[in-house]
Amino acid sequence: MSEQPIRRAIAALRAGRAVRIEGEAPIAIAAVETATPEFLDILDPKSSARLLISGHRAAALALTNRRDAADPGRPVLVERAPWLDCETALALADPGRDLDRGLVGPLHPLPCRSPTSCTAALELARAAGLLPALWLLDDQGAATSVSVEEIDRQDRSPTVEIVARAKLPLDDLPDTQIVAFRAADDGQEHVALLIGAFGGNPPLVRLHSECLTGDVFGSLKCDCGPQLKEALKIIGASGGGVLLYLRQEGRGIGLANKLRAYSLQDRGLDTVDANRRLGFADDERDYAHAAAMLRALGVNEVRLLTNNPNKVAGLEAAGIKVADRVPHHMPANPHNADYLDTKRKRSGHLA
Numbered sequence: 001m002s003e004q005p006i007r008r009a010i011a012a013l014r015a016g017r018a019v020r021i022e023g024e025a026p027i028a029i030a031a032v033e034t035a036t037p038e039f040l041d042i043l044d045p046k047s048s049a050r051l052l053i054s055g056h057r058a059a060a061l062a063l064t065n066r067r068d069a070a071d072p073g074r075p076v077l078v079e080r081a082p083w084l085d086c087e088t089a090l091a092l093a094d095p096g097r098d099l100d101r102g103l104v105g106p107l108h109p110l111p112c113r114s115p116t117s118c119t120a121a122l123e124l125a126r127a128a129g130l131l132p133a134l135w136l137l138d139d140q141g142a143a144t145s146v147s148v149e150e151i152d153r154q155d156r157s158p159t160v161e162i163v164a165r166a167k168l169p170l171d172d173l174p175d176t177q178i179v180a181f182r183a184a185d186d187g188q189e190h191v192a193l194l195i196g197a198f199g200g201n202p203p204l205v206r207l208h209s210e211c212l213t214g215d216v217f218g219s220l221k222c223d224c225g226p227q228l229k230e231a232l233k234i235i236g237a238s239g240g241g242v243l244l245y246l247r248q249e250g251r252g253i254g255l256a257n258k259l260r261a262y263s264l265q266d267r268g269l270d271t272v273d274a275n276r277r278l279g280f281a282d283d284e285r286d287y288a289h290a291a292a293m294l295r296a297l298g299v300n301e302v303r304l305l306t307n308n309p310n311k312v313a314g315l316e317a318a319g320i321k322v323a324d325r326v327p328h329h330m331p332a333n334p335h336n337a338d339y340l341d342t343k344r345k346r347s348g349h350l351a
C-alpha cells in the first residue's frame with residue numbers, strides 16, 4: 001500500500017530511531033522522548049543537532065518572539081548547547097518535568113528555515129503519541145523516510161478498509177453488528193457499531209473519540225463514559241443508527257500525552273492550557289477517517305449526536321452532510337463540572 005511510509009515512520013520514532021522527512025527542504029529527526037544518549041552520540045557527534053519544538057511549547061517556554069507568537073502553529077528550533085543532553089531536552093519537552101525542575105537555559109531560538117518539513121515532523125510525533133519535541137539531525141542518512149505530502153493530513157483523503165464484521169449482542173439494544181476498519185495511512189483500527197435497522201432518513205450517528213479512562217474505568221474527570229452509554233441507548237431507542245468508536249484518545253494526542261495533561265490539571269491548569277503547555281493545539285482531531293468509514297457503510301448524510309460544533313464542521317468538511325445536530329448533554333459531577341465549563345467557555349461547546 002502506498003501509504004505505508006507513515007506507519008513505518010511512526011514505528012521508527014516510537015522505537016527511538018531516526019526518520020528522514022522528504023520535501024523541498026529534507027530533514028532528519030528523532031523523538032526526544034525515545035532517542036537514547038548512545039543513539040544521539042552516534043548521530044550527532046559534534047553536538048550540532050537542534051531541538052525542534054512546536055509553537056505552543058515554545059510559547060509556554062517564553063521562547064517565541066512577537067511574530068512567532070502570532071502563529072502558534074509555527075515550529076521553533078533551539079540551538080544545542082553543550083549542556084543540552086537527552087535528559088535536559090526531555091525536561092524542555094515535558095511540562096511535568098519543567099514544573100518539577102525549573103527551567104534550564106539560556107535557550108537560543110533559531111529561525112526555522114524549513115517550516116513545512118518541521119511542521120510535518122511534529123505532526124508525525126503527534127500521530128506516534130509522543131511529545132511534540134524532536135532532535136533535528138545533520139545526518140540525513142536515516143533508513144526510514146516519509147514525505148511531507150504523505151504526512152500532511154490536509155493533503156490526504158484517507159482510505160479505510162473493512163477488515164471484519166460480526167454480530168455483537170449488547171444489553172438492551174436491538175440487533176447490533178460490530179465492524180472493524182483499518183486506515184491505510186496510519187494503520188489505526190477504528191470500530192463501527194451498526195445498531196438496529198436504519199435506512200431512508202439520515203441515521204442517528206455518534207462519533208465517539210476513544211477515552212480509556214472514561215470509557216473503561218468510569219473516570220469522573222470527563223463525561224465520556226456516560227456519553228458513550230447514553231448514545232447507545234438513544235440510538236437503540238430511535239430504531240437504529242451508527243456509533244463510530246474512533247481511536248483518537250485524548251482529542252488526538254494519545255493516551256500518554258492525555259495523562260500528562262491530566263497531571264498538569266492536577267496542578268491547576270485547565271484542559272485547554274494543559275494541551276497547549278504540552279505543545280499541542282486544544283483539539284488535534286480531524287474527522288476524515290470517520291467520514292471515510294461512514295461512506296464505506298453507505299452513509300452520506302447523518303443526524304449527529306454532539307454538542308461540539310467543530311465535530312459537525314469537521315465531518316461536513318470531509319464530505320458527510322449533517323442534516324441535524326442532536327444535543328448530547330450529560331449531568332455534571334463534582335469532578336468534571338470545571339472541565340465541562342471550560343469546554344463551553346473556551347472550546348465552543350454548546351451549552
Ligand SMILES: Nc1nc2c(ncn2[C@@H]2O[C@H](COP(=O)(O)OP(=O)(O)OP(=O)(O)O)[C@@H](O)[C@H]2O)c(=O)[nH]1
Pocket residue numbers: 207208209210211212222223224227248249250251252253258261262271275305306307308311328343349
Ligand atoms: N487532551 C485531553 N483530552 C481529553 C481530556 N478529557 C477528555 N479528553 C478526550 O476528549 C475526547 C472526547 O472529547 P469531548 O470534548 O469530551 O467531546 P467531543 O467529542 O469533542 O464533543 P461531544 O460530541 O459534544 O461529546 C476523548 O478522546 C477523551 O479522551 C483532557 O483533559 N485532555
Ligand SMILES: [Zn+2]
Pocket residue numbers: 211213214215222223224225
Ligand atoms: Zn473522557
